[in-house]
Amino acid sequence: MFSKQIPPLNSFFLLLLALWASAFFSGCTPQEASFRPNELHVASLSQDSTDQQVSELAKTASNHVEELFGTPDSPKWPSEIADIVDMVKVKRSAGPVGRDKSKVEYGLFRKHCVQCHGTTGDGQGPAAALLAPYPRDFRRGSFKFKSTPIGKKPTHSDLVRTLEKGLPGTGMPAFGTLNHSVEFAEDIDALAHYVRYLSVRGEVERRVISAIVNQENAAEQAKIIASKVAESWAMADSFSVKPPRLITTWVPEDQTAAIERGKAIFLSELTACSKCHGKLGDGNGTSQDYDEWTKDWTIRAGIDPNKKAEWKPMKRFGALKPVLDSARNLTLGAFRGGETREDVYLRIVLGIEGSPMPAIARKENDNPGITEEGIRDLVEYVYSLSNPVTSGAAPSNEKGAEHEQSN
């Protein structure tokens, strides 16, 4: 927007911009007038539009959303929709970093999260492009590591868990290890409310953009959309899955046999685990794919993410270089969704939303699929890949030998 019309004084202007930017990231934050409009989503839905049309449509949508949800410094919540966030906590997390008279800290999101997730929660903070995987864009309303099935929102405790424990093997830090004070536990709780707020705001914005592209009445639609999105969050707890006693209290009488049975399930056609994770679980499978955040503006918009000439023009709307969401090397044991058998069970049973990893086919009535006992054995096998059993058939040696062959 600026670049086309900067007069000769532009070096002074750039200096001001640099000063503003450094103040911004050192915590003494200036006012954040608005959330950044979602131009990438507009551009992927309306490919023939000029840059100016994209920018105007994105701004229009953003204005409708701002009426309902306010700005980064003054968030609000529409009274007509389900009351799924605590606005006192949202306000503590929002705005510039600082303390009030009683020393309570404010601006938690800008202090702890913004460098990666961006003020808008679009996953486009200044550090984002350097990270693999990229930080989550909350605006899609999808989360990967949760206790609810694909298509359902995470529960509050799912988000709290992610914030406390982080996502091992990614840039997402564990905030629970920083400080165990009562205040910090409260901060995490407040931040989880703010993630919800940003996610609802961003998903409503995406859907308002679709409404405008489809020439519906955006102002009227915005409220209807907002209440639908809020309702989907309100329902999350009712979909939360608890691992069965078979998993939580299981003490195998013969662990090696359970691992062998699990391995056969892992290699089977029915689960296809090894197609993606490789026969040895080391991530060397044949199937390679992108996540939904990338497909959203590439494949769904008719752009081939493997062809630079096709995706590169989308960078001007904020797209980051497409990176494959590869199946994990399970021998490394950095389970992002948690390292207990219960956590691994949930990942296998529920899949990982937004990633290529599907939920397992479970045996129900006459449907072909894996029984609960089979899933338990599979969990044991997956677990053994990074925690080799020392007695018995020494799976770690066998693994090493096969691995050399396959290379």
Ligand code: HEC
């Ligand atoms: C150093 C960068 C970094 C910082 C700081 C950071 N995150 Fe993240 N965050 C990430 C990355 C990277 C991912 C994506 C990991 C993945 O896809 O496996 C992520 C993912 C998430 C997710 C998605 C979890 C899911 O189930 O999909 C949430 C929620 C989240 N972060 C919240 C926060 C909050 C709140 C803060 C501040 C308290 C924060 N993050 C700070 C990098 C960061």
Ligand code: HEC
């Ligand atoms: C279509 C490909 C595909 C299939 C089939 C598949 N996975 Fe995955 N799996 C993935 C991808 C991709 C990831 C990484 C997802 C991410 O974090 O974005 C993953 C991640 C995982 C994780 C890591 C979870 C964590 O907390 O970090 C486990 C465990 C796992 N898969 C086990 C399995 C098992 C067991 C099966 C068979 C029942 C299976 N997968 C089938 C693609 C697949």
